[in-house]
Amino acid sequence: MLLAWKHVVFLSPIALKASSSFVSKGHLKLYGYNFAFLASFCGNASGPVVQYKLSYPQEYCCYKLLSYFQDQWWRIWPRPEVECQDKVRILEDHHSQVLNLTTNSMRGDCRVVVFENGSNILCQGNVGLPVYFL
Numbered sequence: 001m002l003l004a005w006k007h008v009v010f011l012s013p014i015a016l017k018a019s020s021s022f023v024s025k026g027h028l029k030l031y032g033y034n035f036a037f038l039a040s041f042c043g044n045a046s047g048p049v050v051q052y053k054l055s056y057p058q059e060y061c062c063y064k065l066l067s068y069f070q071d072q073w074w075r076i077w078p079r080p081e082v083e084c085q086d087k088v089r090i091l092e093d094h095h096s097q098v099l100n101l102t103t104n105s106m107r108g109d110c111r112v113v114v115f116e117n118g119s120n121i122l123c124q125g126n127v128g129l130p131v132y133f134l
């Protein structure tokens with residue numbers, strides 16, 4: 001039996017378009033922070049699918065899209081003393097909760113887009129998030 005569960009999407013500074021049930025668009029400006037909370041949502045037994053289109057300057061490579069279950073989230077938030085690596089480390093056993101947003105990751109579906117004044121990494125695709133059974 002699947003009981004209520006939540007995903008928390010947590011990521012570094014980039015623009016986002018997310019899931020089919022709601023859409024979040026914009027530009028993140030973090031001013032000294034190394035992460036941002038994007039959304040909290042519940043899913044069904046087949047698991048949620050997040051549609052994303054993200055872009056960030058290539059010089060800031062490399063970002064990750066992290067998906068936390070609610071019990072994992074409270075281990076890192078709100079705790080500003082927790083380092084970025086530790087925020088990822090609690091997900092190491094759950095590799096499907098980490099989406100590397102790089103050109104080296106086929107799963108992230110990213111490519112370099114060159115402009116006159118620089119280049120961006122553009123990532124666009126769909127990712128199924130894991131289901132957590134209680």
